[in-house]
Structure formats: structure tokens, C-alpha cells
Amino acid sequence: MTTTPLRLFNSLTRQLETFQPVHAGEARVYSCGPTVYNYPHIGNMRAYVFADVLGRTLSWKGYALTHVINITDVGHLTDDADAGEDKLEKAAAEKAQSIWDIAKHYTEAYWADVKALNIRQPAHWSIATDYVPQMIAFAESIAAKHCYELDSGLYFDVSTVADYGRLARAKTDEGEGRIEAVEGKRNAADFAIWRKTPPGETRQMEWDSPWGKGAPGWHLECSVMGEALLGFPFDIHTGGIDHREIHHPNEIAQNQAHTCSDRSGANIWMHNNFLVERSGKMSKSSGEFLRLQLLIDKGYHPLAYRLMCLQAHYRSELEFSWEGLGAALTRLKRWIYLFENFREKSQYKCQEHDRTELARRVNQINEFDDAISDDLNTPKALVIMDALYRIGYNIEDTLDSLSYMDSVLGLHLLDLSRTDLRIRPKDSQLTEAEVEDALNRRRDARAAKDFARSDAIRDELAAKGVEVMDGDPLGWDWKLG
Ligand code: AMP
Ligand code: ZN
Numbered sequence: 001m002t003t004t005p006l007r008l009f010n011s012l013t014r015q016l017e018t019f020q021p022v023h024a025g026e027a028r029v030y031s032c033g034p035t036v037y038n039y040p041h042i043g044n045m046r047a048y049v050f051a052d053v054l055g056r057t058l059s060w061k062g063y064a065l066t067h068v069i070n071i072t073d074v075g076h077l078t079d080d081a082d083a084g085e086d087k088l089e090k091a092a093a094e095k096a097q098s099i100w101d102i103a104k105h106y107t108e109a110y111w112a113d114v115k116a117l118n119i120r121q122p123a124h125w126s127i128a129t130d131y132v133p134q135m136i137a138f139a140e141s142i143a144a145k146h147c148y149e150l151d152s153g154l155y156f157d158v159s160t161v162a163d164y165g166r167l168a169r170a171k172t173d174e175g176e177g178r179i180e181a182v183e184g185k186r187n188a189a190d191f192a193i194w195r196k197t198p199p200g201e202t203r204q205m206e207w208d209s210p211w212g213k214g215a216p217g218w219h220l221e222c223s224v225m226g227e228a229l230l231g232f233p234f235d236i237h238t239g240g241i242d243h244r245e246i247h248h249p250n251e252i253a254q255n256q257a258h259t260c261s262d263r264s265g266a267n268i269w270m271h272n273n274f275l276v277e278r279s280g281k282m283s284k285s286s287g288e289f290l291r292l293q294l295l296i297d298k299g300y301h302p303l304a305y306r307l308m309c310l311q312a313h314y315r316s317e318l319e320f321s322w323e324g325l326g327a328a329l330t331r332l333k334r335w336i337y338l339f340e341n342f343r344e345k346s347q348y349k350c351q352e353h354d355r356t357e358l359a360r361r362v363n364q365i366n367e368f369d370d371a372i373s374d375d376l377n378t379p380k381a382l383v384i385m386d387a388l389y390r391i392g393y394n395i396e397d398t399l400d401s402l403s404y405m406d407s408v409l410g411l412h413l414l415d416l417s418r419t420d421l422r423i424r425p426k427d428s429q430l431t432e433a434e435v436e437d438a439l440n441r442r443r444d445a446r447a448a449k450d451f452a453r454s455d456a457i458r459d460e461l462a463a464k465g466v467e468v469m470d471g472d473p474l475g476w477d478w479k480l481g
Pocket of ligand 2: 031033222247
């Protein structure tokens with residue numbers, strides 16, 4: 001257990017609060033998961049890198065963590081409007097595929113990104129469609145006092161709970177402006193709890209309910225799965241800042257109704273800011289976006305993207321650029337090079353040992369703890385880690401401290417090798433073996449003082465996009481140009 005109290009920014013109170021677990025020694029966290037109608041973009045993945053650092057920090061501090069991430073495979077409508085279409089139904093119709101196949105395909109794609117970014121597996125991946133009976137029961141528990149029925153579905157009347165929308169930063173009026181009007185709604189911000197299948201239509205996903213055949217509203221799933229898996233109140237609820245405006249205020253309203261209290265359901269609500277492109281917010285619905293696989297195809301190791309995320313505070317906007325990603329990759333390479341050298345010298349083996357004892361020995365650990373405990377200040381924590389190898393501790397201590405810090409950062413610093421970081425771009429013309437073969441031939445030519453031949457091999461490689469790096473301080477003998 002580290003010593004500095006953990007302080008986190010609560011979007012609900014708009015201030016830093018010291019983390020006090022609901023259940024002694026435990027931390028229960030719910031993160032809104034992806035809507036699996038398309039591939040996740042790297043902006044979405046920023047939300048899960050943030051949730052992962054939060055989870056790792058809680059574990060590092062000695063709390064027994066139960067983390068839930070849901071998979072939204074039903075109910076999320078286009079443009080948050082209750083009159084819009086279900087994103088999965090729409091994707092299935094466009095691709096002429098079954099909704100279940102679409103959900104499976106994109107869930108697996110998301111899980112592949114989770115793995116590549118070294119995001120730890122949560123205790124539960126909760127799938128929304130597995131919880132429909134519980135959603136119906138939840139809706140029944142609040143229907144009489146808080147809901148009203150229209151032809152299109154069952155709606156939540158936001159005026160029936162205290163202080164609706166207190167979480168939202170935008171004034172509710174502005175938020176309301178984004179909600180498409182549904183004929184007969186009492187308040188513009190009222191939202192669907194149950195969406196009836198229109199007469200004469202059949203949806204691929206529909207269930208019987210007291211309000212007729214239909215499907216649950218999107219906000220319902222997170223209230224239901226949060227309560228089912230973590231119990232109310234749980235400790236922390238996370239999501240991207242877009243959720244602070246509509247999805248989370250609606251979840252809170254449902255939770256207040258269901259618990260017959262003013263309690264929001266979670267003690268702390270945390271929101272990561274957006275990853276943006278120069279042209280604006282990265283968006284999945286626009287159809288054009290950057291996927292992690294594209295970064296890999298271009299030769300960037302996925303953990304360079306994780307590092308890029310950690311270099312910004314989670315509450316700051318982060319602008320994506322290839323230059324920024326390149327700089328993060330270089331920083332990662334520099335560390336891996338140094339630590340690989342240390343490891344070679346010391347025969348160090350990453351091992352479980354008494355980390356508390358270690359924490360006492362190394363001041364750096366305390367500074368690192370201060371930074372992380374200050375609302376997960378990863379940029380500062382990285383600078384402290386950067387200083388480790390300059391301080392001149394013995395190698396064992398340095399590697400020990402590093403392994404300790406990396407359990408929060410999750411950069412695989414002690415497992416990765418320089419070779420792992422060198423990813424061949426998809427469109428490159430040479431395989432690694434071909435490059436190595438050419439370099440061996442060039443070495444032989446130089447040994448034989450045949451410099452003309454050595455230069456010719458270098459030019460040959462350059463023409464195929466490989467730059468030979470004689471005397472590189474980090475020990476790389478080639479890189480892709
Ligand atoms: P979705 O799949 O659209 O439901 O989004 C999954 C998660 O990604 C949610 O927590 C969103 O708030 C978050 N998110 C969406 N776009 C971005 C972005 N550009 N940058 C960071 N987080 C995002
Ligand atoms: Zn949610």
C-alpha cells in the first residue's frame with residue numbers, strides 16, 4: 001500500500017476529492033464501454049487507457065479492484081436522439097449482416113486493441129443484451145412514479161428527480177437542444193427507457209415487455225449492470241466527457257428514481273477529455289477515423305500510442321499528430337534501450353518482492369506516488385521515471401523501481417526489447433530477414449575494405465525505404481525511412 005492519499009477529480013462536485021472506498025480495502029469501478037457497431041478509433045481507446053491507469057493505480061495502492069466495462073450491443077441511437085436509429089440495427093441493415101455477427105466482430109476488434117495497448121482485463125465484460133430481463137425489472141421499478149408511455153415507448157420524466165442534469169457542464173438547455181423532439185414528450189430532456197418496435201416492423205433485436213415488443217433505451221443498461229455487478233453506491237464511474245452531458249445525467253436520474261434517493265449511484269464520476277485531430281474531435285459515426293491497426297500498419301508500436309496518451313493529463317484535450325506519435329515512440333525506444341542494457345549487465349529478473357520495502361528505499365517512488373495520487377498526473381510521473389536512470393542508483397534498484405512504476409503505467413518497460421519496437425510497416429518492400437541479410441553483406445564488404453560495395457548496399461536499402469544508421473547512440477543499426 002503506497003502512502004500518499006489518492007485524490008481524484010469528481011465531475012459531480014467539480015473538485016478534487018480524497019478517495020474513500022465504499023467497502024474497506026476495495027475499489028469498485030464501472031467504465032462505459034464501446035458501442036460495437038464499428039471499429040473503435042484511437043480516441044475511444046484513450047478512454048480505456050485512462051480507465052486502465054485508474055484501475056492500476058487503485059490496485060497499486062492496495063485496493064482489491066473490481067472493474068466492469070460494458071459492451072453496448074443494443075440501444076445506442078444515432079446522435080443521442082430518441083428519434084434516431086439504433087446504431088447496431090443501422091450497421092446490420094447497411095452491411096446486410098446479422099446484428100449478432102456485427103457485435104461479435106467489433107467486440108473482438110475492440111478486445112484486440114485492449115490487448116495491444118496493455119489494458120488489463122476487467123473483472124467483468126458485461127454485455128448489454130445479457131441483461132435485458134434485469135433492465136425490464138429496473139424499468140418496472142421506476143415506471144409508475146417516474147415514467148410515462150407514448151406510442152413510441154416508455155419515457156423518463158426528468159422533472160420527477162431532484163436537480164436533473166447537475167453533472168452536465170453545458171446548461172441543460174443547451175443539452176436539450178441536442179435532443180431531437182419526440183412528439184408528446186413532457187420535457188425536451190426526457191429520454192427513452194423502452195423503445196417500442198413500431199407497428200408492422202420487426203427489429204433484429206427485440207424483446208417482450210410490459211410496454212410491448214421493443215428494445216431498452218441506451219442509458220438503462222449502465223444503471224442496471226452497474227448495480228448488478230457492483231451494487232449501489234459503487235466507488236467510481238468513468239467515461240469520456242461527452243457522457244458527462246447526456247448519458248451520465250440520465251443514468252444518474254434513473255439511479256435516483258430506482259433508489260428513491262438523491263444519490264447518483266457512484267461516489268465519484270470521472271471523465272477523460274477528447275483525443276482531437278486538427279480538424280476537430282475524432283468521431284466514429286463520421287465513418288473516417290484512425291484505428292490502432294493503422295498506426296501499427298505504419299510501423300508504430302501500439303504502446304507508443306499508450307505513451308502518447310500518458311504524456312497528457314487525462315482531463316486535457318490531446319491533439320493527435322504523427323509527429324507526436326513519432327516522438328512518443330522515440331522516448332519509448334530510448335527507455336527500452338537503456339533498460340535492456342541495464343538488464344544485460346545485471347542479470348536482473350523481474351520478480352515479485354516486497355515492494356513496500358522498496359518504496360522505503362527509493363525516494364523516487366514517493367515522488368512518483370505523489371504525482372499519480374494527484375488526480376493521476378501521468379505526465380509528471382513520466383518525468384520522474386525519466387530521471388531514474390540519471391540518478392546513479394545501482395542497477396538493481398533502478399530496475400526494481402522501474403518495474404514498480406511500470407505496474408501503474410503499463411508500458412511493458414521491462415519485457416519489451418528493441419526488436420519488438422521495430423514494426424515493419426505493411427507496405428514496406430523488405431522483410432526483416434532481407435534487411436538483416438543486406439546488413440551482413442555490407443559488414444563483410446566493409447571488413448574487406450570494399451567501400452564502393454558497402455555504399456551500393458546502403459543505397460539499395462535506402463531505395464527500399466530502409467535507412468542504415470551507423471554509430472546510432474541508441475544502438476539501432478537501421479530504421480525505416
Ligand atoms: P462509444 O463507443 O462511442 O460509446 O465510445 C466509447 C468511449 O470512448 C466513451 O467513453 C466515449 O466517451 C469515449 N470517446 C469517444 N470519442 C472520444 C475521443 N475522441 N477521445 C476520447 N474519448 C472518446
Ligand atoms: Zn454507460
